[in-house]
Amino acid sequence: MSGGKVTDWASKDGEFRRQTSSFRETVSKDHSIFRPEVGRYHLYVSLACPWAHRTLIVRKLKGLEEVLPVHVVGWYMGPNGWDFETERGSTGDAIYQSPFLRNLYFRADPNYNMRFTVPVLWDVKHHTIVNNESAEIIRTLNYELNDLIKDPKKKELDLYPKDLRSEIDRWNDYFYETLNNGVYKSGFATKAEAYEKNVKIVFEALGKLEDLLKKTGGPYVLGDRLTETDIRLYTTVVRFDPVYVQHFKCNIGTIRHDYPHINKWLRNLYWRHPAFFETTDFDHIKWHYTRSHTQINPLSITPLGPLPPIEPL
Numbered sequence: 001m002s003g004g005k006v007t008d009w010a011s012k013d014g015e016f017r018r019q020t021s022s023f024r025e026t027v028s029k030d031h032s033i034f035r036p037e038v039g040r041y042h043l044y045v046s047l048a049c050p051w052a053h054r055t056l057i058v059r060k061l062k063g064l065e066e067v068l069p070v071h072v073v074g075w076y077m078g079p080n081g082w083d084f085e086t087e088r089g090s091t092g093d094a095i096y097q098s099p100f101l102r103n104l105y106f107r108a109d110p111n112y113n114m115r116f117t118v119p120v121l122w123d124v125k126h127h128t129i130v131n132n133e134s135a136e137i138i139r140t141l142n143y144e145l146n147d148l149i150k151d152p153k154k155k156e157l158d159l160y161p162k163d164l165r166s167e168i169d170r171w172n173d174y175f176y177e178t179l180n181n182g183v184y185k186s187g188f189a190t191k192a193e194a195y196e197k198n199v200k201i202v203f204e205a206l207g208k209l210e211d212l213l214k215k216t217g218g219p220y221v222l223g224d225r226l227t228e229t230d231i232r233l234y235t236t237v238v239r240f241d242p243v244y245v246q247h248f249k250c251n252i253g254t255i256r257h258d259y260p261h262i263n264k265w266l267r268n269l270y271w272r273h274p275a276f277f278e279t280t281d282f283d284h285i286k287w288h289y290t291r292s293h294t295q296i297n298p299l300s301i302t303p304l305g306p307l308p309p310i311e312p313l
């Protein structure tokens, strides 16, 4: 969420509340409309957005680059929402040449009256949105396009294995509330009480994650297997020191100085896994937050640090 008036996202108690996504279909062999096909589905993403970032990581991990083309919006989110301004890092919308992401939402539903969010999983055949909820899109990419994947290792990769499902679900729910969305609840709070309540929850969650990594011994959150939980946590944690510490006032500590196990896990994912490294764009990330949220940073000056944005291995 970004842009608009302060009151657009805060309620009377000063708390930020994220809207519920509206397009909730899946692609599947058994679906009456949305069946798997190479090139039929496209992803619309922002490189700045942690929710969209999840889908880019899974697309690469699963070797879906040729199956599922991507369109990237520019890093700036203004009063009309995300746009396809190439001067601000967008690839442009190669299908419809839309100026704004909102044009796609209206193409899918002329009466759409909610926020125009990324990521969007788009069906080129029916010119509509299949799904705009990242948690569900990554599940779809994990299984439903497997028959189209050439590399056997990537096809086999399962980020939501049966024996770990209840643990993954439990951690996903907890970290969604406290950390993934928690940083937004801290940063978008419009009253000190709301900010103070939520920033403490963010740091409690970081403490839990630090303990969990210590307990499992890594290299991944749940031990020796990379799961959805790593992906969902990575896209928040990699933005933490560069953006959330100062921009969202999450400054009770930093990953690099106060959470050695999280820092090690983060650096390992970034430096050793191309799917994480190649999808992380610190320019889009820093410019988006610091220059789009003018109610938080009215002069749109982007802080230079921390340098480097992520520590070496």
Ligand SMILES: N[C@@H](CCC(=O)N[C@@H](CS)C(=O)NCC(=O)O)C(=O)O
Residues within 6 Å of the ligand: 001, 002, 021, 048, 049, 050, 051, 052, 081, 115, 116, 117, 118, 119, 132, 133, 134, 135
């Ligand atoms: N529940 C959605 C949330 C997506 C979301 O809030 N995306 C933000 C960018 S980080 C967005 O596009 N906001 C546009 C707006 O609020 O107008 C998901 O996880 O897919």
